[in-house]
Amino acid sequence: MQPARADRRHLLRLAAASAGALWLPRSAWSQPRLRDNPFTLGVASGSPLHDSVVLWTRLLQTGLFGGSSLPDVPITVRWELAHDEAFTRIAQLGQAQALPELGHSVHVEPAGLDSERSYFYRFMVGGDGNDWVSAVGRTRTLPAPDARPASLRLAYASCQRWEHGYFSAWRHLVADRPDAVVFLGDYIYEYPGAGNAVRQPTGSWTLTLDDYRKRYALYKGDADLQAAHAACPWFVVWDDHEVQNDYAGLTAGDNGPAVADFPARRAAAYQAFYEHMPLRASVLTRALGGLGTGAEMRIYGRVRFGQLATMHLLDARQYRSPHACTPGGKVGSGTVDPASCANWMDPARTMLGPEQERWLADSLGRSAGEGGWNLLGQTTLFGPRDFKPGAGQMLWNDGWDGYTLARRRLIDALRKHRVANPVLLGGDVHENWVGHVLADYADPASERVGVEFCGTSITSRSSGSARTAERLAENPHFVFADAERRGYGIADITPQQMNVSLRVVSDVTVRDAQIETLAKFAVQAGRPRIERA
Numbered sequence: 266m267q268p269a270r271a272d273r274r275h276l277l278r279l280a281a282a283s284a285g286a287l288w289l290p291r292s293a294w295s296q297p298r299l300r301d302n303p304f305t306l307g308v309a310s311g312s313p314l315h316d317s318v319v320l321w322t323r324l325l326q327t328g329l330f331g332g333s334s335l336p337d338v339p340i341t342v343r344w345e346l347a348h349d350e351a352f353t354r355i356a357q358l359g360q361a362q363a364l365p366e367l368g369h370s371v372h373v374e375p376a377g378l379d380s381e382r383s384y385f386y387r388f389m390v391g392g393d394g395n396d397w398v399s400a401v402g403r404t405r406t407l408p409a410p411d412a413r414p415a416s417l418r419l420a421y422a423s424c425q426r427w428e429h430g431y432f433s434a435w436r437h438l439v440a441d442r443p444d445a446v447v448f449l450g451d452y453i454y455e456y457p458g459a460g461n462a463v464r465q466p467t468g469s470w471t472l473t474l475d476d477y478r479k480r481y482a483l484y485k486g487d488a489d490l491q492a493a494h495a496a497c498p499w500f501v502v503w504d505d506h507e508v509q510n511d512y513a514g515l516t517a518g519d520n521g522p523a524v525a526d527f528p529a530r531r532a533a534a535y536q537a538f539y540e541h542m543p544l545r546a547s548v549l550t551r552a553l554g555g556l557g558t559g560a561e562m563r564i565y566g567r568v569r570f571g572q573l574a575t576m577h578l579l580d581a582r583q584y585r586s587p588h589a590c591t592p593g594g595k596v597g598s599g600t601v602d603p604a605s606c607a608n609w610m611d612p613a614r615t616m617l618g619p620e621q622e623r624w625l626a627d628s629l630g631r632s633a634g635e636g637g638w639n640l641l642g643q644t645t646l647f648g649p650r651d652f653k654p655g656a657g658q659m660l661w662n663d664g665w666d667g668y669t670l671a672r673r674r675l676i677d678a679l680r681k682h683r684v685a686n687p688v689l690l691g692g693d694v695h696e697n698w699v700g701h702v703l704a705d706y707a708d709p710a711s712e713r714v715g716v717e718f719c720g721t722s723i724t725s726r727s728s729g730s731a732r733t734a735e736r737l738a739e740n741p742h743f744v745f746a747d748a749e750r751r752g753y754g755i756a757d758i759t760p761q762q763m764n765v766s767l768r769v770v771s772d773v774t775v776r777d778a779q780i781e782t783l784a785k786f787a788v789q790a791g792r793p794r795i796e797r798a
């Protein structure tokens with residue numbers, strides 16, 4: 266899986282060529298005639314700042330066995346960014362190369378845009394009256410750093426297992442008109458299918474770059490998902506299934522065929538993630554030459570929504586320690602009695618890795634002087650969830666429960682810097698959990714440091730609701746839980762208040778599911794207490 270050194274040099278050269286190519290005349294590039302529409306995966310925008318945003322597409326004509334039938338050459342793609350949906354007032358335009366080495370994906374980063382402004386964008390290939398034009402996407406820049414926006418509507422979502430259902434949730438999310446989507450992991454699943462599958466994925470276990478590309482292509486062929494990407498910019502982080510269930514850092518999980526070289530599998534999966542997400546080129550710490558070779562992909566970061574809110578987006582997979590005390594001496598996750606686990610409280614065990622942890626402490630320190638809301642976009646349930654009623658504990662070691670001291674360090678950082686209005690957003694557990702972040706979870710009367718909204722899945726199943734009430738009673742820092750319903754969350758943020766609506770679909774096994782609000786909550790600024798609204 267390691268490309269030869271010459272290949273890496275080739276990729277670096279291509280990266281340089283691609284960066285400098287934007288304004289060369291079209292005739293300078295090879296331009297194969299495309300008989301069919303190559304814009305089959307839609308468009309997307311993401312990683313917005315106050316003056317720029319990433320525009321994304323990937324050219325794909327599906328050939329034999331789900332692979333691409335496009336010629337193995339760079340293809341010039343033109344792009345337009347306009348103030349209006351009819352593209353009569355063009356703000357910027359240019360050209361980019363869709364490189365076969367990147368699956369013919371395109372990432373454009375127009376800069377110098379107006380803040381807090383909606384734009385429309387599209388891509389074109391071909392020429393001589395033989396153009397293919399992509400769908401039109403709508404995007405939006407963030408408020409300027411010193412702006413005081415009156416409101417912000419963020420959607421948060423995670424876990425969209427294809428075979429578990431239809432993506433109706435995305436269709437309804439579009440109608441809710443969020444300013445941005447925060448996607449918190451499990452964009453794809455690596456499995457070959459599921460029992461009682463609602464729809465059957467093509468392909469088997471995803472193990473190679475080609476497998477991951479095909480899996481993303483399958484998901485991104487979904488019209489509802491395409492509509493959600495075209496509606497607004499997305500922030501994205503990954504969890505485990507973008508690579509393999511329960512992997513931790515460079516340690517594999519134990520689902521599916523054993524792979525001799527897990528780091529190479531992870532590198533392939535990370536490359537496919539980059540190819541399919543509206544990420545900035547700056548996430549590639551060693552540029553394109555680092556793709557496929559195991560270089561760090563730095564997807565964590567800090568986002569300012571003017572003076573209204575800051576979001577700290579976290580990567581809880583790439584750098585984490587292996588799971589502690591998984592039963593049977595296995596790798597992967599399990600439910601553990603922490604009293605019987607020697608390294609449960611080992612301070613060296615980390616969820617974010619030492620470097621990201623230092624970065625987060627610094628980011629929270631910067632927030633100390635800033636006010637507003639502080640959102641932590643991370644992948645999983647934050648507060649403890651003890652599965653064992655009464656005395657003793659049984660904890661799931663894949664979530665923050667399995668990284669107890671790392672969680673304590675994060676809480677301590679929130680307190681030390683007196684971070685204003687911390688709100689933890691999460692996913693992963695396929696259930697809605699709403700609660701308070703406590704200074705000391707062992708003491709229910711301890712200081713409330715912040716609030717937590719861990720969202721349900723778009724489609725992925727939960728293990729059922731038979732014990733939800735019992736678990737809520739056992740873990741009183743949570744005020745609400747629901748394991749029955751799939752959907753997403755909408756957070757409406759103003760300087761004074763945050764309102765969160767848990768939006769749920771009627772049935773993921775049918776294409777035309779309806780939407781409703783399962784519960785609404787309010788949090789007043791300066792007062793970390795969840796109220797039922």
Ligand SMILES: [Fe+2]
Pocket residue numbers: 424425451506693694695725
């Ligand atoms: Fe998931």
